[in-house]
Amino acid sequence: MAEASFEMALDRMFAEAPAFPDAELFALRCEERLDRGWAFRRFLIGGLGAVGGLIGAAQLLGSGFFGRMNGYSAVSGVALHNAMMQVLPPGMAQQLDISSETIWMSAALAAVAVGLAVTRLVREI
Structure with missing residues (x-):
């Protein structure tokens, strides 16, 4: 039984941290150091990202990526125009003059929308 009481007393002594008179000042200095470090880290990460x-x-x-993309864009624009001429009535197909730039811009906006949705989802979790 002496061992159990000794272990309980030992647990109690280590569970309670001793109070120092400058504990609040020490905590304040630690917080200031941590805040300074984050400002530098943010600057460093942003600079390296740029x-x-x-x-x-x-x-x-x-x-030559952009040159190849222009070639693909022209080919896809012709293919889209041919598909529209086959599917839509003749008068409507001529009124809807959709160029390849319009398609690429729509795809870019869709990618931005997906990125914003993922960002919001990550923040909510």
């Missing part, structure tokens, strides 16, 4: 974005844009420009 540099990475510039490098990625330079790689896209250098690889």
Whole structure:
């Protein structure tokens, strides 16, 4: 029985942290240090993200990506126009002049909408 009471007393001693007179000042200094670190981290992450974005844009420009996309866009525009001529009545097909730029812009806006929806979903979880 002496061992059980000794263990309980030992648990009680370690469960209660001793109070120091400068505990509030120490906590305040720790919080200030943590806040300073986050400001620097945010600046560093943002700066490195901007540099990475510039490098990625330079790689896209250098690889001829946009030239290939214009070629695909022209081909898809012709295919869409031919499909519209077959499906829609002749008068309506000529009134709806949908270019390939319109299709790419619609796809880009749809991608932005999906990105915003995912962002909202992540914030809600």
